Amino acid sequence: MKLNTIVVDDSSIQRMTIAKLIKEHIHLKLSGDFSNALDAKNYISNHLVDLIFLDIEMPHITGFDLLDGLKVKPQIIFVTSKADYAVKAFDYAAVDFLQKPIKKERFLISVKKAVEMYHLKRDVTNDDHGPHIIIKSNLKKIKVFTSKIKWVEAFGDYIKVVTYDETHLVLSTMKAFESELPKEHFLRIHKSYIVNLDKVERFNSKHIEIDGEKIPLSRNKKEEIVTILENY
Template sequence: MTTNYIIVDDEHIAHDIVKGYCDAMPNLNLVKHCYDAIEAMECLRNHKVDLIFLDLNMPKLQGFSFLKTLVNPPKVIVTSAYQEFALEGYELNVVDYLLKPFSFERFVTAINKLEHMDKPKTNSTVKLEEERLFLRSNKKHVQVRLNDILYIESIGNYINMILADKEIQVREKISEIKKMLPNNKFMQVHKSFIVAKNHINSIEGNRIFIKDYVVPIGKTYKQNVNALLG
């Protein structure tokens, strides 16, 4: 499904960076470049917009002040050079807060959060088999079907993602990957391991068996596993 977005920022170079990143991702469609909040308001009145990339320090009307004027705002990813406003951003339910200058990898993390946020469904529901993540591995971005993930292991600043047919290594923290995964399908069982519940074959003592793999259960996560067992 295509996500229609606008960029609201008074700096032309910021527009070029965000658009360049968006062009490298599938299903992101630019509606308009807006250079202040007034221009953005006019755009929202006349176009269907699903996502705003929003700068905070702008003329006429500041970013969060603009956001507070919207009755039913689209999803918002903040792009700002000011870290001190991050808490207020999350209180306003922004998808993510990107601190300038941000890398393409950090941008992809924000888009993944957007893609996997819980959204109300009317006539259909998203099946697990159809849910995907784009992850950077070996200098390229690979698409991973969530249903193919057996478990995830943290190794320093990397994670090793064990899939049904292969393994991939991704430069990401396990805490960030966990935010992208639906809680009803995945469970952290150790500070270094997340498992896919539907791929668990058996649980014995402090070990989880998934196909030919054995995953340890950490003491502080034992209650998560016990809750699964009922």
């Protein structure tokens, strides 16, 4: 799942810089970039926007003015050259505050916060009726929401189901457990690993990364996962 993302900044150089970083990120989709808040507001009113990289100081209408005029506010990452705005920025429940010039490492930290917040809100919304499976672990039947699973790992005659809350040990084969998971969100990338595609942060030819953990990627799965994630 990619977050529909826009950039609002009166500086064309800054817009190009942020847009490039967005296009390179596995969990972001660049939906548009705008040089002024009015055009951005018109776009937001008619399109689904999950995340805004928003400059504060712009002619005529500031970033704060833009947010004040929105009934439903997407997630916000403020971008500005002045640290003085930081306190006010967080009055708007901003995900983060980036100072110009933007460094890629700092950008990635901000995006990780936004992605985690997006999934957290979705998990809360789906808490009573979202997609789930029933597993038997430690002689107990447990309801596990699939959106909370990070990956599944082979472990001898068992499998480990790794979630954000805890790890469950289940007596099952990988093949049998894979059949229980929604195919549109889970992919077996290795004989010993199934991953939740929503949780993938980055990948290369040897492994993918979820929540800072590196998970091996089979060579024959590389092309498949590239194709899937580019269109996810």
